[in-house]
Amino acid sequence: METKLYQLLESKSFNELNTTEKSYVLGLMSQKEYESSHFLLKQTKATFSEGLEVMEPNPLIFKDLKAVFNKKYGAKSRNRSFNLESILEIFLIHKKWSLVGLGALITIGFVLFEFSKESEITTTAMDISKIKNFSEMNKHLYLDDIYMEPDSITPINELNEME
Amino acid sequence: MGFFKSIQLKKLSDEKLVSQVRNGVEKAFEVLYRRYAKRMLFFFAQKLQGDQQLAQDFLQDLFIKVLEKLDTYNVEKSFAVWIYSIANNMCKNHYRKVGRSSVEWNDKSATPYETSSDFGHDDSNEVFLKRLNLALESMEESYREIYTLRYRENLTIQEISEFMQCPQGTVKSRLHYAIKALSVIINKQSNGN
Numbered sequence: 001m002e003t004k005l006y007q008l009l010e011s012k013s014f015n016e017l018n019t020t021e022k023s024y025v026l027g028l029m030s031q032k033e034y035e036s037s038h039f040l041l042k043q044t045k046a047t048f049s050e051g052l053e054v055m056e057p058n059p060l061i062f063k064d065l066k067a068v069f070n071k072k073y074g075a076k077s078r079n080r081s082f083n084l085e086s087i088l089e090i091f092l093i094h095k096k097w098s099l100v101g102l103g104a105l106i107t108i109g110f111v112l113f114e115f116s117k118e119s120e121i122t123t124t125a126m127d128i129s130k131i132k133n134f135s136e137m138n139k140h141l142y143l144d145d146i147y148m149e150p151d152s153i154t155p156i157n158e159l160n161e162m163e
Numbered sequence: 164m165g166f167f168k169s170i171q172l173k174k175l176s177d178e179k180l181v182s183q184v185r186n187g188v189e190k191a192f193e194v195l196y197r198r199y200a201k202r203m204l205f206f207f208a209q210k211l212q213g214d215q216q217l218a219q220d221f222l223q224d225l226f227i228k229v230l231e232k233l234d235t236y237n238v239e240k241s242f243a244v245w246i247y248s249i250a251n252n253m254c255k256n257h258y259r260k261v262g263r264s265s266v267e268w269n270d271k272s273a274t275p276y277e278t279s280s281d282f283g284h285d286d287s288n289e290v291f292l293k294r295l296n297l298a299l300e301s302m303e304e305s306y307r308e309i310y311t312l313r314y315r316e317n318l319t320i321q322e323i324s325e326f327m328q329c330p331q332g333t334v335k336s337r338l339h340y341a342i343k344a345l346s347v348i349i350n351k352q353s354n355g356n
Contacts (some may be wrong), residue, residue: 003335006338009342033343033346036346036347036349036350037342037343037346039346040295040342040345040346040349041314041342043288043291043295044295044314044315045314046288047288047291047292047295048205048314048315050288051205052201052202052205055201055204055205055208056201056204057200057201057204057219057222058219058222058223061200061219061222061223061226062193062196062200064223065192065196065223065226065227065230066189068227068230069184069189069192069230070189072230072231073184073185073187073189074187093171093174093175094171
């Protein structure tokens with residue numbers, strides 16, 4: 001039996017078929033045969049799915065199975081880390097949101113990188129009045145490099161006194 | 164996080180769930196169990212002549228076997244076929260132990276409705292089911308099995324072909340024969356009453 005005929009038998013009654021489908025079906029079987037086969041499949045599915053609905057596994061079964069599971073995989077389960085495989089699976093399931101998330105992460109990363117570059121620039125500004133002597137000042141201004149004598153620098157408080 | 168993980172797992176195929184179970188993900192095992200428990204219970208109830216208690220015991224044993232043998236399962240093959248094969252073998256072994264042949268137990272296989280009064284359903288379905296069972300009993304085992312696997316267990320043609328280890332073309336032609344024969348028998352029964 002052809003797949004198309006199965007699909008029609010399982011989904012449509014003879015009256016629900018369109019003209020093309022009717023002519024296709026009638027090329028393979030009579031209307032009566034189609035109707036009785038469709039009724040059989042429809043009724044079988046309905047009856048079996050009704051039977052399936054009323055089936056209720058004993059809840060204790062799963063509790064026992066969990067114990068078996070933990071006995072076999074318990075240690076593995078406790079030690080299990082979030083591995084690359086599971087991340088990839090999540091990515092593949094939620095492709096759209098994963099791409100949005102990835103885009104957001106890249107943007108945030110870029111902004112943070114740019115911000116951190118700016119914050120690396122340190123200021124050389126200082127309150128010179130708080131510097132007590134030449135050696136201290138030399139730490140900041142590198143006076144040795146320009147061969148400056150310590151006497152050539154007059155602290156601001158002495159300047160005030162001189163005035 | 165557990166909630167989202169559970170939703171993600173529900174979207175996975177059986178075979179991917181098995182991989183997760185092998186990695187020790189308990190939620191994956193729970194999803195797999197919930198996906199198959201009712202179907203397998205129904206399968207056992209049918210095969211064990213509606214014995215509900217025995218069917219529940221078989222269900223538990225089946226999943227214990229699944230956990231034990233999971234490392235031997237090839238994820239490139241259908242999980243449904245694998246689990247149905249284990250379940251089918253369990254029933255065969257059971258009837259071998261109690262001294263009946265597989266043909267005999269298959270011939271007498273009944274639905275849970277016939278032996279249990281627990282199920283509420285309308286008369287028309289009950290009458291139809293009795294007629295269907297009578298008609299199925301009169302058929303050769305391979306035809307009956309293909310029909311029930313397709314329309315009771317909802318296996319695809321490809322899965323049935325793997326389960327029965329025969330070409331898809333054979334499955335299709337047997338299914339075609341089964342549908343035709345069953346509808347004729349049921350029609351006769353209806354007209355006779």
